[in-house]
Structure formats: C-alpha cells, structure tokens
Amino acid sequence: MNGIINIYKEKGYTSHDVVAKMRGILKMKKIGHTGTLDPDAEGVLPVCIGKATKLVDLITDKDKTYEAVLKLGITTDTQDITGTVLKTKEVTATPPEIEAGIKGFIGEYMQLPPMYSAIKVNGKRLYELARQGKEVERKRRKVSIHDIRILEMNEEAHEVTMAVDCGKGTYIRTLLHDIGETLGCGGTMKSLTRTAVGSFKLEDAYPLAEIEELVQNGRIETAILPTEDILSNYLKVTVAKEYNKLIYNGNAFYNNQLTEPVRRQSGEWVRVYDSDDHFIGIYQYDFDKAYYRPVKMFL
Secondary structure, three states: OOEEEEEEEOOOOOHHHHHHHHHHHHOOOOEEEOOOOOOOOEEEEEEEEHHHHHHHHHHHOOOEEEEEEEEEOEEEOOOEOOOOEEEEOOOOOOHHHHHHHHHOOOEEEEEOOOOOOOOEEOOEEHHHHHHOOOOOOOOOEEEEEEEEEEEEEEOOOOEEEEEEEEOOOOOHHHHHHHHHHHOOOOEEEEEEEEEEEOOEEHHHOEOHHHHHHHHHOOOHHHHEEOHHHHOOOOEEEEEOHHHHHHHHOOOOEEHHHEOOOOOOOOOOEEEEEOOOOOEEEEEEEEOOOOEEEEEEEOO
C-alpha cells in the first residue's frame, strides 16, 4: 500500500501514538506522520504509508488551519490549560480592543518557541528540559499568520474562539499566549482542533477505529489517497519511450526528450511519467541547461 490517509487524531494520543497504532492496524512499518499535534489537541493528521513517506516533508510544509479557544486572564507554564498557572490577572480589555489585539497578529512575526515543544537544543527536546524545571535560551523564528477569524467571544468567561490560517512552524498556543501578553492580561489555550492541512480537511478525516473497521472489511483502499494526487498541482510531463531507461535509473533528462517539450520556469517542479503513463517522480527544471533533475523518486 502506498499513499496518504487523512487521520482524525483524537485527544489523548500523541502523533507518534497514531503512527504506532497505524503500523499495528495495517501490518506495515513504513508509515510516517506529517506534523506533530499536541496530545490534548485533535484534528487532521495526514499519515503517509509506503513510498508516500517521501512526501512527509512536503505535506509538513503545507499551510494549516486551526480552531482554537483562547482563555484570557490566565498564564500557564505550558501555554495551555493543562499547565501550572503562573499568574492570573483581571481582563479589562473591551471586545473591540480584544479583536484589535488579535487581528494585530495577522502577518509575519518573530515567535519564541515554547519550552514545552519537541524542538531540539543541544541534542535534547525542549519538553524534556522543561519537565526537569530547566529553561534554556531559544531563538525566535519567523512565522506567518495568514488570517485570524473570530468565531465567538464569550465576555463572561473571557474566552475567544477563533480560526487561524498559518504557515509551517507556527505554535498556536504561543500565538494565544502572545495575544494575551499584548492585551495585558495574559492568556492560555483552552482547546485546539486542526481543521485543515493543505487540501486535507477535517470533514474527510478518519478516526483510527474507522480505519481498523475498513481493514477488517477489506475496504482500506477507499481511505488511501494515491501519492500522485497530492502532487496534482505540479505540471505533468511524459518522457518519450526511447528515454524511459533514463528515468528508471533516476537520471536527469533534457527538455527535448519529452513527448511534448515545453520550456518551464527555472526551478519549477513537475510530475514525470514514463511513456506507459506510470508515475516516476518529481523533477525540477533548470532553464539554463534545459534539463530536468530528480527531486523525489517514487519507483
């Protein structure tokens, strides 16, 4: 089996737990997830199986959408509601001020990764150090917040439900923490659901129990998205029959060795097929040399 399965990660599981369970359900080892979700978070977790594991980094880089609840007036050590409360403060900001403070984070900003994260510093995960009561210096990283939409504002509970569209590497609980700091009252994440990873949507995701049922009924193929479907946004090119051997061996080939030569933009990625329409892999075009070189092979 090769392809991607859109898994609905439930609360209480780590992303690694999901992979371990999938290996048991599918009886195969070559499985990888495409971006860590906190144990208390839920939602979309695309899982690559077989040769599609080569796509893990491509899917991880996709834009994501989250639905999060910000609890104002509380600051915790983990930046979510499960952590130890460090301070509480009265919320004096008005709804328009809260909305302006939230919207002010749309765009790029330098985010400080939380101590409770899987980032490695000197070979150790930050969360491991945090559990030992240690805090180390971290470098701020540029993150992109494409949009924030306020879905609900509960003034009495001091809670704001919002949808966040963001780029890779964004910590939503840190975003909410930073919003709370900007508003002067502090804030922490009460809940988090990832509703989309690129084209993978929440409404199409399968819980693990459903995957297990599909396997038992011999219908697991219905949940697997073919590898090349994920790459459909790249132009398809076909190598002429006499040059099939080049791509079977993972070699570069020239533009004039295609069935229909088309000069692309330099650096552009394309889907390459042999003359029998078998998907071979992703290649990158070099305009100056008029040739395509392999990026990821799926033979």
